[in-house]
Amino acid sequence: MAEAAETFQEQRGLKSYFGPELEFFLFDKVEIDVSTPSSGTGYKIKAREAPWEKTGNFLIRFKEGYYPAPPVDQLMDVRLEIVETLTKFFGFEIEATHHEVATAGQGEIDFRFSTLVDTADKVQTLKYVGKNVAANKGLVMTFMPKPMFGDNGTGMHTHFSLWTADGSKNLMYDPSDEYAELSQTGRYVVGGLLHHARALSAIVSPTTNSYRRLIPGFEAPVYLAWSKGNRSAVIRVPSYYRGMEVAKRIEYRAPDPSTNPYLAFSAILMAALDGVNKKMDPGDPVDENIYHLTPERRKQLDIRELPRSLDEALDELESDLEFLKPVFNSSILDTYISMKRDEARAVAQYPHPVEMYYYLDS
Structure with a gap:
């Protein structure tokens, strides 16, 4: 799939680069x-940094986890061991690692951008190495989009x-553009991603839990x-x-690391090329904080929203498949949608613990 996507772009004289920022939690x-x-x-989460724990002299309050220094950041050594393993044994070029916004051990590791297949391989390698290093420390590393209420996912x-096939020219760069040095081709890339974003959600945000992350107020995108x-x-x-x-690119903020990177990066590329x-x-860029806009103002600016559930995202994907078909064959798409429908149906059958809180006295 990902190799077919790379071949598709090469036949058109193009080359793409991807640079994902992988966030995760390290729980005890x-x-x-x-x-x-x-x-x-x-379920119950035990995490040494969390404010609900009764032991330890240091804690990180909700939404106050961005860049604390040790000893408040109690997991830096674990992240550094993951980085060392990736660089020493797997040839990674790591650009950054740090604590992220959420409490309870949220972190991030970023590696240097690369081509589609190579980047997807690196995502899977990072997840595998990270989970094994964490397990050796008696920790649980999870890439689940929203494992806890009240903090960032x-x-x-x-x-x-997007570049020429020989890598000599960034087609998205225009130094004469006063707004963001973004070329007309770059704007078309943005247009394609915005146009197909609701369908893309079914692939880049592929779990029922993904849509608990995609809500206002937690630095996750909602608006197109x-x-x-x-x-x-x-x-x-x-x-x-x-x-x-070399630095001109766009940052697509909808994906989460529960996705299959081979499918996700291929779908992003196809939306961009479309x-x-x-x-x-x-359309025009929106520099206002969209969360603070009234519904009337959002309507005036023609700002749509991402799907609110996996089922809604799958509906959108089913109605917007054509841009994927040059690379994604019908059998893969049909199987993927069917599997995800089964997954959503299974989760929907379970009463949620919070429903007991709200509805027990009905």
């Missing part, structure tokens, strides 16, 4: 009670750029808009390296 233990689902289900913001600095929009155009062709081929206009 997760107790899950599903032994007798008929009489109730539940885990995303996989994905940076994307683009901007050079607006983190409430689904697409951001980083602009802090002005005058640097935008270029059909010259899809992304």
